[in-house]
């Protein structure tokens with residue numbers, strides 16, 4: 001079946017946390033409309049860019065785009081940006097059931113509110129390995145009052161202007177900023193605006209809810225909880241999980257989970273549901289929503305103080321959740337036992353030509369002006385740096401617990417070229433940032449593939465001993481995975497999807513500051529590129545007869 005959507009993206013004044021700001025909406029909404037489809041359907045989105053003076057591109061997060069790598073929506077990698085006034089049609093097959101997201105993938109536009117969910121149902125006659133009465137989706141985000149344009153300009157300025165901690169946390173697009181703070185200008189904040197009344201999730205006592213939770217934060221790692229209720233984790237990034245119970249779910253930008261929650265508490269009252277920043281010593285107030293037991297009034301505030309959440313710098317429980325995630329025993333897709341290539345990616349923060357940047361093996365990523373997919377297919381060799389990026393770093397000499405010694409890294413737009421159908425291991429190695437005694441959490445997201453998560457560890461990855469402890473039996477498959485502070489994460493994937501694919505930190509500012517790489521594979525197998533993705537850089541003129 002074909003699911004056809006007609007979308008218009010534009011800027012509008014909105015007050016998602018009571019504070020008035022220009023927000024990018026789709027058909028008037030942020031979060032945008034939910035795409036609902038069944039496995040095997042074709043989704044067609046006719047997207048009109050009505051942003052007046054800004055380009056646009058939308059990424060379909062976790063959709064592999066098999067056979068349609070040009071519709072991945074990564075500006076600079078798979079397509080030219082969509083110009084103001086233009087309409088661009090995305091068309092792709094949703095080949096697997098599960099929970100997906102979509103969001104802007106141009107500059108730092110995701111921060112402006114362009115995001116939403118995609119829910120793909122199993123075909124008739126098939127069911128999940130768990131049961132529930134109702135199915136709900138929520139997206140967690142953090143929210144800045146500065147425009148994404150102002151943020152991006154600060155990050156690329158000398159002196160560097162950091163975006164800072166977000167002003168609020170939103171749950172399904174709703175948050176609450178304290179309008180009575182003296183710093184708030186007159187007329188900018190309206191505490192009684194219905195736009196910022198808390199999100200309400202209404203439940204019926206005794207029923208079980210599948211809650212699909214996605215995070216599209218700009219910066220924050222989150223802990224999510226529902227006061228007094230356990231959550232059973234059953235799905236992660238679209239894959240069934242061997243179930244485990246949590247009271248707090250840690251979730252990083254770009255991840256999705258399904259949890260089962262049974263409304264089994266005192267039904268005469270409502271409960272708080274909260275999100276809290278972890279991994280950064282943040283000043284951002286917790287996000288609040290109401291878990292409403294029908295027939296209590298949905299706006300009746302719970303009689304309790306909202307849960308404060310965990311302390312921000314306790315890595316242990318977060319690492320434990322990462323280690324607890326295993327494939328559901330009846331849905332194991334075993335990984336290849338060996339790999340053809342191991343690429344170690346050291347994550348550091350450096351100064352490059354006076355700018356503060358993030359680097360991978362001392363190389364900080366910049367988008368080329370011509371999208372790789374077109375350069376590769378059209379053989380435009382001058383459109384990006386052809387020198388292969390480093391396969392690793394000198395780990396015998398590198399102290400991951402200290403500030404990076406190389407104050408002068410380099411920028412590049414070179415890419416990793418993978419042999420088609422080969423098996424590739426990626427070791428993400430975390431390190432100290434430019435601040436003493438600081439190592440951040442980075443959620444890395446791979447386009448076009450899922451990967452097996454073979455292991456997480458503390459300290460420096462040891463090439464001879466750590467692979468012996470890889471889980472090759474029932475690893476979870478994901479497309480976004482955290483590398484914890486001062487830790488490492490090992491992934492394996494098959495380079496079986498012809499195209500050019502971004503792999504990057506899903507923190508909006510970090511990718512903007514260079515924390516990413518690009519993988520090419522099987523470019524000769526990519527079909528004829530649609531003319532709609534051309535029009536920028538060296539692609540100009542290529543379409544003339």
Ligand SMILES: O=C1O[C@H]([C@@H](O)CO)C(O)=C1O
Pocket residue numbers: 162349356433434435440509510513
């Ligand atoms: O990229 C970042 O920059 C700041 C800080 O390291 C520089 O002031 C920070 O906290 C980041 O995550």
